[in-house]
Structures are given as C-alpha cells and as structure tokens.
Amino acid sequence: MSKTELMRTSLYVGGTSPARMIQSGFYHADCLVYDLEDAVSTGEKDAARFLVYNAIKYQRPKDKYILIRINGIYSSELDEDLEAAVRAQPDAIRIPKVEYAEEVARIDEKITVIEKEAGLPVGGIQIWCNIESYQGALNARDIAKASPRVVAMALGAEDFTASMAAQRTKSGWEIFYARNLVLMACREAGISAQDAVFSDIKDMDGLQRDLEMTRALGFDGKTCVHPSQIDAVNACFTPTEKEILNAQRVLDALRQAGMNHTGVCTVDGGMVDKPMEIRARTVLAKAKAAGIEVGGIVQ
Amino acid sequence: MIKNCLGRELPERIGDYVVRPYMGPYDTPAPGKTVVTRRMAGHWIPGESKRKETLRDAILASGLKDGMTISFHHAFREGDQVIAQVLTVIRELGIKNLRFAPSAVVNIRNPSIVDFVRDGTIGRIEASGIRGELGDSVLAGEMENPVILRPHGARPRAIEAGELQIDVAFIGASAADDYGNCTGQIGPNACGSLGYAFVDTYHAGCVIVVTDYLVEYPCVPRSISQQYVDYVVEVDSIGDPSKIGAGAARVTKNPRDLLIAERTANLITASRRFKNGFSFQTGAGAISIATTKYLADCMKERGIKAGFALGGIPAAIIDMYDKGLIRVVECSQSFDAIAAQAIVSRPNVVEIDNADYANAYNKGCFLNREDFGVLGALEVDTDFHVNILTGSSGEMMGGLGGGPDVAGAAEIPIVAIPIIRGRTPSIVKRVRTLCTPGETIAAVVTEAGIALNPNHKNYAELKEDLEKTNLKLVTIEELQQLVEGMTGVPKPIQTTDKVVCIVEYRDGTVIDVIREVSTR
Numbered sequence: 001m002s003k004t005e006l007m008r009t010s011l012y013v014g015g016t017s018p019a020r021m022i023q024s025g026f027y028h029a030d031c032l033v034y035d036l037e038d039a040v041s042t043g044e045k046d047a048a049r050f051l052v053y054n055a056i057k058y059q060r061p062k063d064k065y066i067l068i069r070i071n072g073i074y075s076s077e078l079d080e081d082l083e084a085a086v087r088a089q090p091d092a093i094r095i096p097k098v099e100y101a102e103e104v105a106r107i108d109e110k111i112t113v114i115e116k117e118a119g120l121p122v123g124g125i126q127i128w129c130n131i132e133s134y135q136g137a138l139n140a141r142d143i144a145k146a147s148p149r150v151v152a153m154a155l156g157a158e159d160f161t162a163s164m165a166a167q168r169t170k171s172g173w174e175i176f177y178a179r180n181l182v183l184m185a186c187r188e189a190g191i192s193a194q195d196a197v198f199s200d201i202k203d204m205d206g207l208q209r210d211l212e213m214t215r216a217l218g219f220d221g222k223t224c225v226h227p228s229q230i231d232a233v234n235a236c237f238t239p240t241e242k243e244i245l246n247a248q249r250v251l252d253a254l255r256q257a258g259m260n261h262t263g264v265c266t267v268d269g270g271m272v273d274k275p276m277e278i279r280a281r282t283v284l285a286k287a288k289a290a291g292i293e294v295g296g297i298v299q
Numbered sequence: 300m301i302k303n304c305l306g307r308e309l310p311e312r313i314g315d316y317v318v319r320p321y322m323g324p325y326d327t328p329a330p331g332k333t334v335v336t337r338r339m340a341g342h343w344i345p346g347e348s349k350r351k352e353t354l355r356d357a358i359l360a361s362g363l364k365d366g367m368t369i370s371f372h373h374a375f376r377e378g379d380q381v382i383a384q385v386l387t388v389i390r391e392l393g394i395k396n397l398r399f400a401p402s403a404v405v406n407i408r409n410p411s412i413v414d415f416v417r418d419g420t421i422g423r424i425e426a427s428g429i430r431g432e433l434g435d436s437v438l439a440g441e442m443e444n445p446v447i448l449r450p451h452g453a454r455p456r457a458i459e460a461g462e463l464q465i466d467v468a469f470i471g472a473s474a475a476d477d478y479g480n481c482t483g484q485i486g487p488n489a490c491g492s493l494g495y496a497f498v499d500t501y502h503a504g505c506v507i508v509v510t511d512y513l514v515e516y517p518c519v520p521r522s523i524s525q526q527y528v529d530y531v532v533e534v535d536s537i538g539d540p541s542k543i544g545a546g547a548a549r550v551t552k553n554p555r556d557l558l559i560a561e562r563t564a565n566l567i568t569a570s571r572r573f574k575n576g577f578s579f580q581t582g583a584g585a586i587s588i589a590t591t592k593y594l595a596d597c598m599k600e601r602g603i604k605a606g607f608a609l610g611g612i613p614a615a616i617i618d619m620y621d622k623g624l625i626r627v628v629e630c631s632q633s634f635d636a637i638a639a640q641a642i643v644s645r646p647n648v649v650e651i652d653n654a655d656y657a658n659a660y661n662k663g664c665f666l667n668r669e670d671f672g673v674l675g676a677l678e679v680d681t682d683f684h685v686n687i688l689t690g691s692s693g694e695m696m697g698g699l700g701g702g703p704d705v706a707g708a709a710e711i712p713i714v715a716i717p718i719i720r721g722r723t724p725s726i727v728k729r730v731r732t733l734c735t736p737g738e739t740i741a742a743v744v745t746e747a748g749i750a751l752n753p754n755h756k757n758y759a760e761l762k763e764d765l766e767k768t769n770l771k772l773v774t775i776e777e778l779q780q781l782v783e784g785m786t787g788v789p790k791p792i793q794t795t796d797k798v799v800c801i802v803e804y805r806d807g808t809v810i811d812v813i814r815e816v817s818t819r
Contacts, residue, residue, distance in 0.1 A: 026746035227554030
C-alpha cells in the first residue's frame with residue numbers, strides 16, 4: 001500500500017514503456033497512473049497488461065501511490081485488465097468514463113472476486129472514478145458513494161466536452177459547472193476531488209492560469225500528462241509562506257483563547273470562526289505533507 | 300602484467316610504450332627539468348612572405364616526412380574541414396605512418412579519419428577520445444599501435460615533457476593575416492576561443508595557419524601571434540558554420556535530465572562555497588546546460604555573483620555574464636555561436652590557453668582555483684570511479700575531455716548522470732574503463748538521489764551542508780543496487796589481450812587500458 005496520503009499530482013504513464021514506467025518513480029508526482037487505456041493501442045493491450053503487472057510487482061517505486069487505469073467498463077479488455085490489475089496489487093484502480101453508480105458497484109464485485117481467488121485482503125484496492133460525460137457529471141453524487149472503495153473522483157475534460165458538444169478552451173469555462181459538480185459530490189462523500197488534466201504540455205503559462213482555477217475552486221489534486229507539469233501542480237497545492245504564517249496565527253489565536261477560556265478570538269480585527277479554523281488546519285496539513293517544517297503549532 | 304594502485308591490470312610495455320602505472324591523483328611530482336620544445340628559432344627577412352599558395356606548398360615547405368607528428372585543434376568540432384583537406388594533401392604526397400595528434404578527434408566524414416588509417420597515412424593516434432567509425436576501427440584492432448588518450452590538461456603536459464613532440468601543427472583560424480597573426484573570433488567560420496591551439500603553436504617544429512578569411516595586416520583581434528607561425532595558407536573553406544556550434548551544446552526538455560540538473564544546482568547552492576566570488580564550470584552536456592539555468596535562477600534570487608566561470612563555454616554562461624551574475628568568463632573553448640562571438644564583444648569574456656585552464660604540471664592553472672565542476676559520465680562505479688570513454692557494448696562513446704582535470708582540481712567535482720540510459724545501467728559495481736579516479740569525485744547526482752563520496756577530501760563539509768536541506772541523500776551502493784534490480788547485470792564484453800587504447804591520467808601515468816573487443 002502507499003506510504004503517502006498526498007494526492008496532489010497523479011502522472012499518467014503509458015503501460016507499454018518500461019523505461020517510462022521506471023523513470024516515473026523518480027519524479028515528484030504523489031501518484032502514478034500506469035495506463036492500459038488511451039495510451040495503449042488496441043494491438044498492444046496484452047503486452048501492456050504484462051508490463052504493468054511486472055512493473056508493479058517487481059519495480060514498484062517507493063513512497064508513491066500506484067494506480068492502474070483500466071480500459072472502459074464496456075470494453076472487451078475489462079476482465080483481463082482487472083485480472084492483471086488486481087493481482088498486481090496497486091493502491092487503486094482508476095476506472096474511465098464512469099456514468100452510473102451501478103457500474104462502479106459491478107467493478108467492485110469483480111475486484112472482490114479476484115481478490116478472493118488470489119488470496120488477497122478484500123477491499124484492499126481502492127477505486128478512482130473518472131467522470132468524462134454529462135451523464136457522469138449529473139450522477140457524480142451517486143458515483144462518489146457507490147462503493148467504500150471509491151476514494152477519489154476526477155473530471156476528464158476532453159471527453160466531457162465532447163459529450164456536451166462544447167468547445168474545449170484553455171480558459172476552461174465549458175467545464176466550470178462540471179468541475180463544481182464533481183467537487184461538490186466529492187466533498188459530500190468525503191473523498192478526494194481531482195481536477196481535469198491540462199493537455200497542452202508546452203504551455204506552462206496556460207497551465208499556471210488553469211491551476212489558479214483548480215486552486216480557487218478547492219480541488220485536492222490534478223492529473224498530469226507529462227512530468228514537466230508535476231512541479232507546477234505540486235506548487236499549486238503547497239501553501240505559500242504567507243498562508244502558512246496566517247494559518248499559524250489563526251490556530252495560535254484559538255489556542256490562546258482556549259487557555260484564557262474566552263469563547264471567541266480575532267485575528268487582524270476579524271473573528272475566527274469554525275470554517276477559518278478548518279482552513280487553517282488544512283493549510284498546515286498540506287504544508288507538512290509537502291515537506292515543509294511547521295513548528296510551534298499544536299494541531 | 301602489473302597493477303596500478305586502482306587494481307587495473309596493465310602490461311609493462313605496450314609496443315614501444317613503457318607503462319608508468321597510476322599511483323594517485325597527486326603522487327607524481329613535477330619532473331624538475333626544463334620544458335621540451337620543437338620550436339625553432341626563426342629569421343624572417345623583412346619583405347619575406349609567409350604566404351603559401353596551396354596546402355601542398357606549405358606541407359612541402361614544412362619538411363613533413365614519414366613517421367612525423369602532426370597536430371590540429373578541435374575548435375571547429377563537427378564542422379571541421381581543415382583536417383580532411385590537410386590529410387588528403389598529405390596522402391597525395393605519399394607521406395605515410397604519421398602520428399596524428401589533434402587536441403580531440405572530431406567526427407569528420409567524406410573522407411573520414413579511418414580512411415587515412417587504412418591507407419597508412421596515419422600510423423598512430425594521440426587524442427582525448429575517439430568515437431564513431433574511428434572508434435569501431437580501433438576497437439576492432441585495425442591499428443597496429445595503440446591510441447594514447449589524454450585528458451585536455453594532460454596534453455600540454457605531455458608536449459612540454461617531450462612525450463608528444465609535434466613536428467607540424469596545422470592551426471585552422473577563422474581569420475588570419477598574411478604574416479600569421481590569427482584568431483577564431485571573427486570571420487564567417489568563427490569558432491571563438493582557440494584555447495587548444497596555443498600549446499601547439501608554442502612548441503611545434505613548424506606552424507601552418509590555415510584560413511578562409513584573410514584579413515588586412517595586422518589581424519585584430521589576435522589570439523596567436525605571428526612570432527610562432529611559419530606559413531599561412533588560404534583555402535576555400537575551413538568549416539561548416541552550421542556544424543561548428545553543434546555536437547555539444549543543447550538545451551534539454553527531457554524531464555529526467557531537468558530533474559538531475561535541478562538537483563545538481565540545488566547541491567551547489569546548498570554548499571557553503573556558494574557565495575559571492577565563487578567559481579564554477581558546468582560544461583556543455585544537456586544536463587550541464589540545464590544546471591546552468593537553474594544555478595542562474597538561484598544566484599539571482601540570493602543576490603550572489605560568481606567570480607569566474609571556466610572551461611568550455613556555452614551561450615547559457617554568456618547569458619549569466621550579461622545579467623551581471625559572473626564577473627569573468629575564462630574561455631578555453633566556445634561551444635556555440637553566441638559564446639564564440641562573446642569574446643569579441645564582452646570585455647571580461649576572455650580566451651585562455653588550454654594549459655592555463657587545466658595543465659596540472661605548470662606553475663598553476665585556473666582549475667586549481669575552481670569551486671564547483673559539473674561533469675558528465677557514461678558510468679560511475681561504487682568506488683566513484685568514472686568511465687567517460689566506453690559504452691555498454693564496449694564501443695568508444697566519448698572523449699576524456701577535461702573531466703579528469705576538473706575532478707582532480709576543483710573543490711567540489713560533481714558527476715551528474717541518469718542511473719539508466721535506455722536499458723543500460725550507469726551506476727555499476729566496476730566501470731568498464733577507468734578514466735577519472737573515484738577519490739577525486741565529491742558527489743554523484745542522479746534522478747534517484749545524491750550520493751556523496753566518503754573518500755573525497757571535502758566529504759565532511761559537503762555532508763554537513765546537504766544534511767541541512769531536504770535533498771535526498773543515498774549511498775552509491777544503494778544506487779547501484781536499485782539500478783541492478785531494474786536492469787539486471789549486463790553480460791561482460793569479451794576482449795582479447797591486445798591493448799588498443801592507453802588511457803593516461805593527468806600526470807602521464809596509465810590509469811587504464813582498453814583492449815580489442817573479441818569477435819568470437
């Protein structure tokens with residue numbers, strides 16, 4: 001199982017390239033997604049399953065959360081994908097193009113059967129759901145709660161846009177509502193909300209602008225399609241020094257108020273309420289997880 | 300057979316070459332005698348011309364004969380057209396069995412150097428590295444005499460020790476006047492610094508300047524002075540400008556290389572030596588250029604200015620100079636057009652003699668004052684020994700360059716290297732060819748972490764500095780085992796007993812030899 005709970009970045013790695021799979025472990029992505037779906041041509045599905053299985057069994061990177069993206073729920077590859085994926089024991093299986101909660105439940109059952117056959121602990125493998133159509137977005141609340149295995153949900157912007165007959169733009173307004181639907185469903189279910197990929201790997205300025213939206217809306221992580229995007233995305237989810245200091249001040253004020261037995265406290269003239277406290281604690285948790293030493297605070 | 304102090308087995312003699320085994324990086328004292336030179340006193344009568352109409356005329360005038368030694372510099376890199384023209388004329392003159400001693404062998408084609416080896420024009424080669432078709436030919440045992448490979452700093456030492464005596468030096472110059480004053484800084488084929496040509500002009504028996512851009516007397520700027528030059532020849536072309544800047548310097552987009560480069564810069568900036576006035580050299584490899592850029596960012600952020608940058612200079616270093624991040628650029632070679640042009644246009648970008656850059660056996664070289672040197676490598680082993688010559692199939696892949704010199708002199712020499720290239724491990728138990736002794740390497744930076752060398756003189760200092768950061772420190776053994784787990788152990792390459800290359804260290808001792816690859 002993974003040695004980190006951070007899910008700021010998940011990097012897609014094609015399942016047909018052993019060199020890239022090995023190399024991906026050295027980048028700063030929190031999660032690696034070995035792909036059996038879009039990055040693998042039809043004729044290479046068998047080879048990819050074999051390579052991904054062996055990569056995870058024998059070359060599993062330390063300190064990374066490992067996922068396998070399987071082929072679609074209605075694909076003829078599904079059963080063989082699940083057989084290989086479950087036995088490889090990744091941290092999670094990422095299911096593309098989920099539209100209904102029942103689909104997730106069905107995959108959950110199949111995983112359970114394989115876990116039992118393989119003598120693996122039942123429920124050990126988690127599920128991430130990709131929402132890639134208007135139907136999936138509309139059913140996001142049910143999907144997020146479809147199985148206890150579901151720990152994260154992500155928006156797939158390209159397919160979603162196609163399903164809407166919308167145009168994909170760099171400003172991203174065409175996915176704004178879907179982003180919010182997915183995000184709210186994740187919040188309700190208490191699972192991780194993963195933002196859509198930014199697919200132009202040469203446009204780092206565009207990525208930065210997209211990340212401003214990612215961050216402002218409140219996503220927990222974002223999928224990367226190229227290693228060059230990882231540091232920027234991680235940085236997006238790493239609190240700034242100013243944010244950390246501010247969070248420390250909020251919690252210090254609360255602690256002081258507790259010691260003085262006063263019910264309320266203020267920072268910079270404003271009252272500290274419960275949401276502010278939660279935000280402050282979240283900021284410090286992210287800072288700590290990103291390797292920033294934050295001292296002097298009782299959390 | 301004898302063994303040097305690093306355990307490499309060496310014959311006592313290889314043909315007429317008497318092997319002096321390597322004893323340690325600083326164990327060979329100065330020879331305690333005057334330098335050797337073939338330079339002849341001259342007497343040019345006023346009005347007497349140095350111009351020769353053709354290369355043939357100049358070569359005939361030089362008195363070149365069978366078995367003599369000729370030299371070239373490698374500043375035109377892959378765009379060089381001087382070497383092929385000169386060798387072709389020599390072949391036409393029927394001169395045979397020459398010792399070919401360029402500062403480095405560049406890959407030239409149509410004709411290639413191999414053609415001149417096969418027809419007997421070239422009988423021996425002494426350089427810093429050979430690769431490509433020539434490398435394959437040497438490894439296949441096509442040359443009767445072994446090739447002698449020396450680091451850049453060791454070449455002027457060998458010349459001044461009389462071990463490499465140059466009869467005729469051919470100096471390609473992008474501009475020259477008719478009396479021999481010349482430079483690489485101007486002209487249609489400007490290559491920048493002629494750093495590697497100086498020692499040849501000082502000590503060769505005859506110096507012939509070859510140019511395609513004859514300028515009005517006197518030539519300014521002037522790298523090499525008329526007082527060392529015997530003849531001047533104008534030819535149609537000395538180089539291909541599109542290739543003069545190619546072959547070494549390039550900016551990488553490879554995320555793995557960028558990761559290693561960033562870590563290398565992080566190591567440098569974490570060191571206590573990273574302060575105003577520090578000195579460094581990053582070289583021209585993909586990782587090196589990227590390291591330079593990361594380093595520049597950190598210098599800007601922390602308001603630190605380097606005292607000097609050294610060695611082969613790419614555009615990235617000139618950019619730092621222009622931004623006020625470096626006080627002086629000491630340039631032994633220019634890696635691209637921007638760096639080549641910079642010597643003319645920037646007052647503190649200075650051309651230096653290669654001996655001034657790297658020779659350990661003069662009265663002091665710039666490298667002795669260098670803080671950080673970033674080096675590339677093909678392999679590093681668990682003793683931190685470095686191979687920069689032979690690849691995974693035994694083929695000749697590179698040249699010694701200045702690697703052993705930088706490692707032997709700089710305070711913090713860093714090898715920046717990916718742990719795997721293709722399917723080939725770069726961190727191994729024992730390097731195939733030992734070029735740079737491990738005790739002169741302070742750190743190996745990889746995508747999987749930084750390994751510090753406990754046997755390096757500045758280990759304690761560097762360890763203390765890096766432990767204050769969040770940089771990932773690993774042992775070299777951990778790296779080796781990690782790689783071996785991924786790639787397995789490649790099958791050893793079978794060789795015969797025939798020595799085809801002698802690898803000399805900075806002091807002229809033999810650090811390793813390369814044997815003929817067995818075809819069975």
